[in-house]
Amino acid sequence: MELTIRDPIPADAEAFLAQAGWGGAAIVPLDGDASFRRYFRVNGTRGSAMLMDAPPPHEDPAPYLRAARWLDANGLRAPRILADDAARGLVLIEDFGEVRMREYLDAWPADEIEVYRNAVDTLVQLHQLPPGPFTAYGLAEYQRETRLLVEWWCPAQGLSVDVAGWDAAWLAVLAQLLPRQRPGVSVLRDYHAENIMLLGGLEQQGLLDFQDALVGHRAYDLVSLLQDARRDVSPEVEDTMIAHYLSRAGDQPDFRADYARLGAQRNAKIVGIFVRLWRRDGKPRYLDMIPRVWAMLERDLAHPALGPVAEWFTANVPDELRASGGGSYAV
Structure with missing residues (x-):
């Protein structure tokens, strides 16, 4: 999804990150995909992570969380879940870097x-x-x-x-x-x-x-x-x-x-x-x-x-x- 002026940082993002132990981290928007999901790179004293914003009712992060945890439990490299608030559509995940x-x-x-x-x-x-x-x-x-x-x-x-x-x-x-x-x-x-x-x-x-x-x-x-x-x-x-x-x-x-x-x-x-x-x-x-x-x-x-x-x-x-x-x- 292409970022526009209508795509600000989620209102609850800073509180969510603070609760997850990432308070004060910088939040940098990234180009998204063809859905309503948006992605941000989070940089702070704990390193780098990725913030997914999957806003309800358009998106539901529960299927992502289920699949990620199943893949990880079975030896495949999905991003590890660092924190999540499915009700608000926010998920903090491992940063895989830049090499696609x-x-x-x-x-x-x-x-x-x-x-x-x-x-x-x-x-x-x-x-x-x-x-x-x-x-x-x-x-x-x-x-x-x-x-x-x-x-x-x-x-x-x-x-x-x-x-x-x-x-x-x-x-x-x-x-x-x-x-x-x-x-x-x-x-x-x-x-x-x-x-x-x-x-x-x-x-x-x-x-x-x-x-x-x-x-x-x-x-x-x-x-x-x-x-x-x-x-x-x-x-x-x-x-x-x-x-x-x-x-x-x-x-x-x-x-x-x-x-x-x-x-x-x-x-x-x-x-x-x-x-x-x-x-x-x-x-x-x-x-x-x-x-x-x-x-x-x-x-x-x-x-x-x-x-x-x-x-x-x-x-x-x-x-x-x-x-x-x-x-x-x-x-």
């Missing part, structure tokens, strides 16, 4: 394979655990997300489309993978280069933005990592990392087909969300990423497992609009 995977690879592209291999190994470690205390990623949630494309992107492009046919196509595609995500693994849902911190070297990775975790298919976070809306990952690197994951976690029938299914599902959702962020929330900067996401969506649609959805696109979306990378926008 995204910026590191921008500076040191020759390390791409090693860094991605380590990120895949973190998923292998996560998937070896029993599912965490999260709800199931069921068909209703998958379809709620895919519907974002017809609810937001299609109207933005002036398209009147077959919404019932869209839902039916996704039902046919997703019903195939549901039996293969039981009992399931913990799915962080936003596992990519801007949510992975490098801690003291390339091998130790700190996790961010996992408050929406569910129990789902083990291909989902791999798709999130390798079909990244914010960073180009070549098809060659993507294929190498899928092979690395399967060599460590074990192959299973239809894994690559399910990977394509979830890639298309996720990318359709993201296109819808990015348009919503522009039209509803006044955040046009996300539009610049749509061509990248659209290209990945088209690549996923080419897989035979996406046949019903691919046929819907052929019938409902003009070829020239698809060839343009997801259309144009009058900002």
Whole structure:
């Protein structure tokens, strides 16, 4: 979320920090994300920490706290919780520093394979655990997300489309993978280069933005990592990392087909969300990423497992609009 003059330091922040033993610390606003959450770096005599402001009723820090503590208890590096007041939406967490995977690879592209291999190994470690205390990623949630494309992107492009046919196509595609995500693994849902911190070297990775975790298919976070809306990952690197994951976690029938299914599902959702962020929330900067996401969506649609959805696109979306990378926008 972009900070504006309407985004001051939370009114209760100083009292909360004083109660947590961080009284008198400097509070520095940071760029946020696409939600209502805001982040601040806190610098004081005890060092540096991060203050999350997740203001109710728009946000609820309880899912973040639950996921962070579960990850930490199971040997994965979520930020440690230093203090929290869930009722006020304030959480003080460990500061992972400045070295994100995204910026590191921008500076040191020759390390791409090693860094991605380590990120895949973190998923292998996560998937070896029993599912965490999260709800199931069921068909209703998958379809709620895919519907974002017809609810937001299609109207933005002036398209009147077959919404019932869209839902039916996704039902046919997703019903195939549901039996293969039981009992399931913990799915962080936003596992990519801007949510992975490098801690003291390339091998130790700190996790961010996992408050929406569910129990789902083990291909989902791999798709999130390798079909990244914010960073180009070549098809060659993507294929190498899928092979690395399967060599460590074990192959299973239809894994690559399910990977394509979830890639298309996720990318359709993201296109819808990015348009919503522009039209509803006044955040046009996300539009610049749509061509990248659209290209990945088209690549996923080419897989035979996406046949019903691919046929819907052929019938409902003009070829020239698809060839343009997801259309144009009058900002």
